Amino acid sequence: MEATHDVLVVGAGCAGMRAAIEAHDAGADVALVSKIHPTRSHSGAAEGGINAALGNASEDNPEIHAYDTVKGSDYLGDQDAIEILCNEAPDDVYQLEHWGAIFSRTDDGRIAQRPFGAAGAPRTAYAADITGHVLIQVLYEQVVKRQLQVYEEFFAWKLVVNDDRCQGVICWDLLDGGLKTIGAKTVIVATGGAGRLYTGTTNAYACTGDGISMALRVGVPLKDMEMMQFHPTTLSPTGVLITEGCRGEGAYLLNSEGERFLKRYAPNAMELASRDVISRAEQTEIDEGRGVDGNVLLDLRHLGAERIHERLHGTRELSMVFAGVDPIHEPIPVRPGAHYHMGGVDTDVWGQTLLTGLYAAGECACVSVHGANRLGGNALMETITYGKRSGAHAADWALSHTTVEVPSSVETDAERELRALLDREEGERPWAIRDELAATMHENFGVFRREAEMERQGEIVAALRERYERVVVEDKGSVFNNDLTQALELGFLLELADCMVVCGLARKESRGAHARPYDYPDRDDESYMRHTMVTWEDGGPRLGWKPVTVTKWQPQERTY
Ligand SMILES: Cc1cc2nc3c(=O)[nH]c(=O)nc-3n(C[C@H](O)[C@H](O)[C@H](O)COP(=O)(O)OP(=O)(O)OC[C@H]3O[C@@H](n4cnc5c(N)ncnc54)[C@H](O)[C@@H]3O)c2cc1C
Secondary structure (H helix, E strand, O other), X not given: OOEEEXXXXXXXXXXXXXXXXXXXHOOOOEEEEEOXXXXXXXXXXXXXOEEOOOOOOOOXXXXXXXXXXXXXXXXXXXXXXXXXXXXXXHHHHHXXXXXXXXXXXXXXXXXOEEOOOOOOOOOEEOOOOOHHHHHHHHHHHHHHHOOOEEEEOEEEEEEEEEOOEEEEEEEEEOOOOOEEEEEEEEEEEOOOOOHHHOOXXXXXXXXXXXXHHHHHHOOOXXXXXXXXEEEXXXXXXXXXXXXXXXXXXXXXXXXXXXOOHHHHOOOOOXXXXXXHHHHHHHHHHHHOOOOEOOXXXXXXXXHOHXXXXXXXXXXXXXXHHHHOXXXXXXXXXXXXXXXXXXXXXXXXXXXXXXXXXXXXXXXXXXOOOOOOOOOOOHHHHHHHHHHHHHHHHHHXXXXXXXOOOOOHHXXXXXXXXXXXXXXXXXXXXXXXXXXXXXXXXXXXXXXXXXXXXXXXXXXXXXXXXXXXXXXXXXXXXXXOOHHHHHHHHHHHHHHHHHHHHHHHHHOOOOEOOEEEOOOEOOOOHHHHOEEEEEEEEOOEEEEEEEEOOOOOOXXXXXXX
16 A cells, blocks of 8 residues: 555545545545646636625525526436535635635626526626636645645546445556555545547546546446536537636527527527527527538627627637637537536535445536536536535544555455556557447437437447457556556446446436437426436446435426
8 A cells, every 4th residue: 555544535626626625624634636737627627607696796695596506407406415505605605715716806896796597696706717727726726735645647546445435546656657555544536527428528538437437336326327418509529618608798699590599499598598408409400400510600799809808718719729710700600519417426415425435526426416407607616515515524534433454455456457458469449449439429328319329329338348348558658658547548438328328218208418309308207306326236237216305496397
């Protein structure tokens, strides 16, 4: 064993760093593991902002925020978890401000808030269109200030389970090579999303669902895995995100006829309806021949150059670099792209999983506050509030328990498995399987879902998993062996895809991101107002269900 700590946080995005800070401040010895430098985590790419009912732009309170979130979730979110998020959000945002987050301001100096999709009030605090960048720098400063150890460029591969509890992590050291085991009394998985399951995605290359799959492999159930959110405005073909902040500032969506088509889908909220609603509207326009080269158009021109320069500077730059379009003069071509995984490791409201000592927070977790559809600005808030709560609980548990033990057999087994992979001289390279997986998931498990396509996708994933058994890692070296880590990531992705398809087939209704307009166009609360749960048994996913927690809000029809 390399070292032991009270609390080991895997992942150094907003959730991981916020958890580590809280655990440290509660008195625990804390370390972080990250496969990339912390400030390069995907959180840093967040543009639009973070939701808290500060009430700075209009009348607002946590209860309205909670109601909007419940409705946005299409009544699949757990209402106790949502209430906690919305109640704690304002103080958590002020905490970030006190640590130095430079939020954009109102004229009288308060934190400014912009309108975001499906929010009853302008509730999204922001730092121009680089909110995630600002938050991740601020959190990293706090990590450095506390001198927390960061095992940087360590690739976490396996969770160590001993004595029925999680007691550490086995990592591949990217810089020097070799497996390193780090023991811990509690482990918090905060490894982010899995958008790389899809060809067109806003997610960074690192978003390969590692922690979700690691938890699955040690018997922990995953929740709502079919719920992948498609963001309505991603640049074609790269998938680079064009922030919802554009529509918050008043941008229009147009079809090839120059029509603001949302008037036929969401006549009241128009461009500020929720993401699932807009993605479906766009896909329908494109499918029915009113798209422009497979896209629709996002028009900012009427906002004027000054406002675009001031509030949407980064967006303009992205459009010019990646699409050759200057939004001051031309509309931006956009289409739906895979953006956010609502599903993930099942946790309670303290981030605890079913395995003692194992916690999950951030996008890899499913508490669940987003249910079947996440509202823009709520994910960053979840990383902060639930990162904090997981850190507090994990520290508390660690401080009242003393031992950490990793049997040597666990390490030798891992060594053997890795050797077998590296010693293989012939076989298929991982990238071909990865590209096929991402392309077919996009095709068969995208914005709209059909029974036959999902079944077909199940067969495709099974065949890809078989091919994966014979995958070959050509680089046998020990320094920055990305060939190896990409092969391991692909193993994670394939299992998650398998789980998603099984859950998608089982949910015979349309709810939030899971849209089946051709066979089950309606939401069916009687049968399906419950979470899909999946565990890994005998080499494959096994489906179960769990009730949704309802506190105040009974399901209603969802219109915008
Ligand atoms: C382009 C984009 C824009 C967004 N904009 C917004 C927004 O404006 N508002 C909002 O609320 N939400 C937004 N979101 C969503 C939100 O940013 C994310 O859900 C959130 O930041 C995820 O944070 P996280 O800490 O859970 O994970 P991440 O920030 O993805 O961090 C994951 C960490 O885990 C580490 N890791 C992963 N696997 C391993 C492994 N095997 N070993 C070791 N370390 C590992 C990585 O190194 C990284 O440090 C956006 C998302 C995207 C993609």
